[in-house]
Structure formats: C-alpha cells, structure tokens
Amino acid sequence: MARIPLAIIGSGGMGTRHMFGLAELEKAGLNPFDLVAVCDIDQTRADLLADAARDALGRRPAVCADIEGVLRAGAQAVDITTVPRFHHTVAADAIGLGLDVMVEKPVGLTIAAAHALQDALRGSDRILSVAENFRRDPTNRLVKSLIEEGVLGEPRYFHQSSSGGRDLMAISVWRHLKDESGILFDAGTHYTDMMEYYLGPVASVYAQMRLFEQVRYNPAATGGAPASDPGGVYGQFQAAMPAEFTATADDALFALVNFESGAVGQYTENRAGHGRSEWARTVHGSAGAVDIPKDRSGEPLVVTLEGSRTFTGAEILPLVPGFQLDDATAALFGGERATAYGLDFETVDRLLLAVEYAEFGACIASRSRPEVGFDEGMRAIAVCYAMMESGAAGGAIVKVDDVLGGAVREYQRSIDIAIGTSA
Numbered sequence: 001m002a003r004i005p006l007a008i009i010g011s012g013g014m015g016t017r018h019m020f021g022l023a024e025l026e027k028a029g030l031n032p033f034d035l036v037a038v039c040d041i042d043q044t045r046a047d048l049l050a051d052a053a054r055d056a057l058g059r060r061p062a063v064c065a066d067i068e069g070v071l072r073a074g075a076q077a078v079d080i081t082t083v084p085r086f087h088h089t090v091a092a093d094a095i096g097l098g099l100d101v102m103v104e105k106p107v108g109l110t111i112a113a114a115h116a117l118q119d120a121l122r123g124s125d126r127i128l129s130v131a132e133n134f135r136r137d138p139t140n141r142l143v144k145s146l147i148e149e150g151v152l153g154e155p156r157y158f159h160q161s162s163s164g165g166r167d168l169m170a171i172s173v174w175r176h177l178k179d180e181s182g183i184l185f186d187a188g189t190h191y192t193d194m195m196e197y198y199l200g201p202v203a204s205v206y207a208q209m210r211l212f213e214q215v216r217y218n219p220a221a222t223g224g225a226p227a228s229d230p231g232g233v234y235g236q237f238q239a240a241m242p243a244e245f246t247a248t249a250d251d252a253l254f255a256l257v258n259f260e261s262g263a264v265g266q267y268t269e270n271r272a273g274h275g276r277s278e279w280a281r282t283v284h285g286s287a288g289a290v291d292i293p294k295d296r297s298g299e300p301l302v303v304t305l306e307g308s309r310t311f312t313g314a315e316i317l318p319l320v321p322g323f324q325l326d327d328a329t330a331a332l333f334g335g336e337r338a339t340a341y342g343l344d345f346e347t348v349d350r351l352l353l354a355v356e357y358a359e360f361g362a363c364i365a366s367r368s369r370p371e372v373g374f375d376e377g378m379r380a381i382a383v384c385y386a387m388m389e390s391g392a393a394g395g396a397i398v399k400v401d402d403v404l405g406g407a408v409r410e411y412q413r414s415i416d417i418a419i420g421t422s423a
C-alpha cells in the first residue's frame with residue numbers, strides 16, 4: 001500500500017521525539033508514513049529536525065515555515081507538535097485543508113480554544129487523533145486489565161502524588177507561563193486522562209493551587225546540565241533560553257477528585273518540591289491495590305491482594321488472562337502480553353510514539369475513530385481545568401460539566417484574551 005505523506009508541524013523537543021518514534025516504526029517494518037516535510041516558525045529548528053530525520057529515516061524531508069508549505073510538499077496528514085497555544089488553530093487549518101491530523105495534547109489551550117477546533121471538525125470526515133501516550137504504556141494497559149478483570153475488586157480510591165522540581169525550569173520557559181500553558185496544565189492533562197482511563201468519568205473536583213516559585217532558573221543557559229531534558233533532545237534549545245525568569249503559572253495543585261462511579265481520587269502535583277522528590281500512584285479496590293510506577297519508567301507494578309500477597313513483574317500476568325496488547329504495541333514491545341519492564345525512559349518514549357503513529361496510520365487507512373479523539377482530549381483538559389478553576393477560586397467544588405459547557409472559566413479568561421479565543 002502507498003505510504004501516507006506526512007508532515008510534522010512543530011520541530012522542537014516533541015517534534016524531534018515523534019520523529020524518533022516514527023524511526024522505531026520504520027525499523028519494525030510497520031511505518032505507514034512517508035515523512036515529506038517538517039515545519040516550524042523557527043527555521044533553525046526545522047533544519048535541525050530535517051537533518052535528524054535524514055539520519056534516522058534515510059531521507060531529508062522538506063523544510064517549511066507554514067501549513068501552505070506543508071501542502072506544497074504533498075502532505076496528506078500532519079502531526080502537530082507546536083507549543084500548546086497553536087494546537088487548535090493549526091489543527092483547524094489542517095482539517096479545513098482536508099488533512100488528517102494527529103495533535104499533541106492538550107487538544108486546546110483552553111476549553112474555548114478546543115471548542116474552536118470542534119467547530120472546524122463539525123461536518124468534516126477528517127481523522128483527529130490526540131497524541132496521548134501515557135495510557136499506551138504497556139504497564140498502564142496492564143493496570144487497566146487488572147481493573148477490568150476485577151482483580152482489584154470494585155475500584156474505590158485513586159491516589160497520585162508527585163513532588164520535585166525545586167525552583168528550576170521544567171524543560172522550557174512556556175511551561176511556567178500561564179498564557180502559554182504552565183506546567184500544571186501541561187503535565188496535568190496526561191494525568192487526568194489516566195484517571196478517566198483507569199476509573200471512568202470524573203464528576204467534580206475540589207482543589208487548592210499555589211504559585212510557590214515566582215522565579216525559575218535555567219542552569220543550561222550558563223553552561224550547566226539541563227534541569228530536565230526528557231528524551232535527551234531539549235538541551236540544545238535550553239542553552240539559548242534565559243538563565244532566570246519570572247513564572248506566571250501556578251506550580252502546585254492539591255485536589256480531591258470525585259468520580260461518577262463513586263470512587264474518590266487524591267491528586268497532588270507539586271512542581272516546586274525541594275529536598276525530597278516523590279512519585280506515587282495507586283489504585284485501591286475492594287479486593288486489592290496496585291502500586292503504579294512513573295509512566296515510561298520501565299519499572300514494574302506491584303499488586304497487593306488480601307493476606308498481603310504481593311505480585312510483581314511477570315507474576316502479575318496469570319492474574320489477568322485477558323490481558324492482550326494491540327498488534328502494534330505487541331510488535332514493538334515484544335509480544336502480545338509484553339510489558340515495558342526493564343526498558344529505559346528514552347526507549348519506552350520512542351516506542352509509545354511509534355504506537356501512536358501506528359494507530360494514526362491505521363485510522364487513516366480504515367477511516368476509523370482513534371482511541372483518543374477529540375472527545376477524550378477535551379475531557380482531559382476539562383478535568384484538569386476543573387481542578388485549576390477550583391484552586392483559583394480558593395477551593396470551590398467545580399463540576400466538570402460546568403467547565404466543559406463554559407459556565408466555569410474564570411481562570412481561563414485571561415488566557416482566552418491572550419490567545420484570542422472566547423467562550
């Protein structure tokens with residue numbers, strides 16, 4: 001079958017990581033795409049990505065500055081990895097031009113931005129896939145099986161607590177600017193997707209939110225090692241970023257989460273933690289609990305059932321006879337009941353991005369709906385904003401439906417003004 005001509009729009013860190021994911025798919029003989037173009041408003045970045053693509057895929061794609069250039073290069077599908085504030089406009093333009101779209105999370109920087117994209121999708125037969133990778137980690141697929149197969153009993157309690165980061169820059173400046181996303185929204189949309197993936201829809205939330213570190217520092221600007229560099233691709237950009245800057249986005253969120261099922265969640269995302277870094281995620285049910293490692297860490301799950309019987313690593317597989325990965329994940333991770341155990345971050349990262357591309361290609365070929373489409377992407381941002389709206393309002397209980405419908409949007413109002421969207 002002819003390959004689908006593809007362009008990556010946004011040649012920064014994630015655009016580069018996506019290209020490495022595509023290269024993994026190519027190596028596995030499963031790549032349905034031909035990377036014909038890379039695009040960025042910053043030509044230096046697009047050139048760097050084109051060079052890296054030549055080395056990884058064997059052919060240098062065209063370098064473009066906008067979607068018209070991408071069209072001229074022959075693309076029929078685009079993968080949007082720009083900064084979040086342009087996701088909805090670039091995706092809407094692409095849909096309008098008849099292109100199939102995969103867009104990084106978040107599907108929109110605000111609910112109003114996502115609604116603008118929804119308007120563009122109305123009546124269109126184009127594919128829109130949201131590149132949400134965490135749930136595709138075989139370890140998270142295994143958690144889902146443990147829940148679905150009733151190993152944990154009735155799910156009652158979700159707990160996630162993460163702390164660290166001090167006063168250092170998290171990857172990039174925009175992750176500390178409210179009008180550009182901020183870290184709580186950037187990371188939070190992954191975690192709200194995980195909450196709903198595991199335990200179903202969230203009904204309402206209550207939260208406290210803080211901006212603890214008003215000034216952030218970037219050691220890479222003064223010749224130090226990058227403070228955070230997932231995938232090993234950001235260091236080259238961080239050297240040119242300011243050594244010190246003022247943060248406008250909150251950096252700590254403490255929430256109670258009320259699921260429609262009656263389960264309850266507790267969520268802490270403290271990106272200003274000092275001294276002791278922490279990560280914990282567990283799901284507790286009426287028959288047992290599972291300790292879940294950080295996504296893409298390759299660390300094993302630990303299941304604890306009645307009588308303190310614990311199961312870890314491959315010991316878990318007999319508990320879930322129905323656990324079976326999709327074809328692409330099975331091929332890339334080494335079997336239909338494979339796990340990511342023992343793999344390093346970079347490898348898991350690339351393989352998961354390869355899985356996303358495999359699904360996007362299959363959806364284009366069969367004109368079918370992706371696992372994470374607009375609706376799932378929208379819910380992830382709505383649950384995240386429900387927590388942030390609650391926190392900004394000093395702890396009001398916020399219903400996710402009110403955020404989805406636009407009745408609660410005070411926190412997002414200044415962002416909508418900055419990016420030119422309205423409710």
Ligand SMILES: NC(=O)c1ccc[n+]([C@@H]2O[C@H](COP(=O)([O-])OP(=O)(O)OC[C@H]3O[C@@H](n4cnc5c(N)ncnc54)[C@H](O)[C@@H]3O)[C@@H](O)[C@H]2O)c1
Binds near residue numbers: 105
């Ligand atoms: N799924 C994940 O695990 C994951 C990880 C990191 C980032 N992300 C997401 O990927 C996106 C990009 O993040 P990043 O870390 O690569 O940021 P980045 O700042 O490194 O790269 C963004 C790139 O977009 C370019 N850009 C901005 N506006 C553009 C436009 N209108 N057209 C073309 N290019 C444009 C910038 O010049 C920059 O090169 C974000 O939405 C982020 O949330 C997802």
